[in-house]
Amino acid sequence: MTGPTPPLADGAAEEVLYSESFRIVGNDFEHGGEVAARVKAILKQLGFPGDAIRRVSIANFEAEMNVIMYAEEGTLDLAVVPGGVRVTVADRGQGIPDIDWAMQEGHSTATPEMRARGFGAGLGLPNIKRNSDEFAITSTVGTGTTLRYVVYAGLSAEN
Amino acid sequence: MQLRSIVELLGCEVLCSREALGVDVPSCFAADLMSDVLAFATPNALLVTGLTSVQAVHTADVAECAAILFVGAKRPSREALELAERRAIPLLSTSHSMFEACGVLRAAGIPPARKA
Numbered sequence: 001m002t003g004p005t006p007p008l009a010d011g012a013a014e015e016v017l018y019s020e021s022f023r024i025v026g027n028d029f030e031h032g033g034e035v036a037a038r039v040k041a042i043l044k045q046l047g048f049p050g051d052a053i054r055r056v057s058i059a060n061f062e063a064e065m066n067v068i069m070y071a072e073e074g075t076l077d078l079a080v081v082p083g084g085v086r087v088t089v090a091d092r093g094q095g096i097p098d099i100d101w102a103m104q105e106g107h108s109t110a111t112p113e114m115r116a117r118g119f120g121a122g123l124g125l126p127n128i129k130r131n132s133d134e135f136a137i138t139s140t141v142g143t144g145t146t147l148r149y150v151v152y153a154g155l156s157a158e159n
Numbered sequence: 160m161q162l163r164s165i166v167e168l169l170g171c172e173v174l175c176s177r178e179a180l181g182v183d184v185p186s187c188f189a190a191d192l193m194s195d196v197l198a199f200a201t202p203n204a205l206l207v208t209g210l211t212s213v214q215a216v217h218t219a220d221v222a223e224c225a226a227i228l229f230v231g232a233k234r235p236s237r238e239a240l241e242l243a244e245r246r247a248i249p250l251l252s253t254s255h256s257m258f259e260a261c262g263v264l265r266a267a268g269i270p271p272a273r274k275a
Binding site for chain 1: 212
């Protein structure tokens with residue numbers, strides 16, 4: 001790869017090198033973290049640098065736990081593109097009435113059970129944003145939430 | 160400090176991945192809140208926690224913690240133990256409380272693993 005990494009905007013012509021979709025089931029705490037672990041293994045196998053894998057994995061784990069805690073079901077779509085890793089997490093659920101409020105650290109509507117699992121302290125969305133190079137969130141109350149984030153990285157074979 | 164020295168220091172029971180006790184632990188992060196670990200812990204830290212669910216192990220895996228130390232004589236769930244074995248993440252348990260364990264580790268010279 002040469003030159004600066006291009007921003008990965010919604011490009012119809014974007015080349016996808018690898019893609020896979022993972023289902024996440026609401027309230028399934030027992031398996032919470034498995035999707036992030038599977039994606040981590042894939043990225044490792046593809047030869048991404050460790051720092052990029054760590055950032056994608058942290059974002060994925062938080063996003064996965066958000067679906068488990070707040071939605072009925074959702075999907076995590078992984079797309080490896082020439083400039084990095086693009087992830088879309090879309091859920092069917094209650095949605096977020098005030099995204100600006102939810103994006104602030106410490107703001108959460110979690111139940112005590114969620115907090116007993118070590119999550120739900122209002123750090124998830126800010127944590128996903130912090131670990132991404134691009135981040136977008138849309139939500140409709142009563143319908144669901146869609147997160148889209150990108151981590152820039154080159155495959156080691158191309159570096 | 161090597162993980163095996165920490166085992167001695169805190170009288171830990173080694174619950175799994177004993178083969179990794181030679182690993183060097185450069186720093187330590189203590190939390191029951193896994194989002195805190197994901198947000199602020201630097202790689203290779205020893206994770207000190209009272210949270211025994213499978214999410215503690217997923218967190219250690221994702222945040223690349225060297226090992227997990229359960230405080231207050233807590234024991235991990237079966238799922239957590241099996242996952243840690245598969246990932247070769249050592250799980251330790253000490254009867255010390257969170258406060259006591261952190262005090263001992265800090266006094267032994269282990270620095271905090273918190274991002275600036």
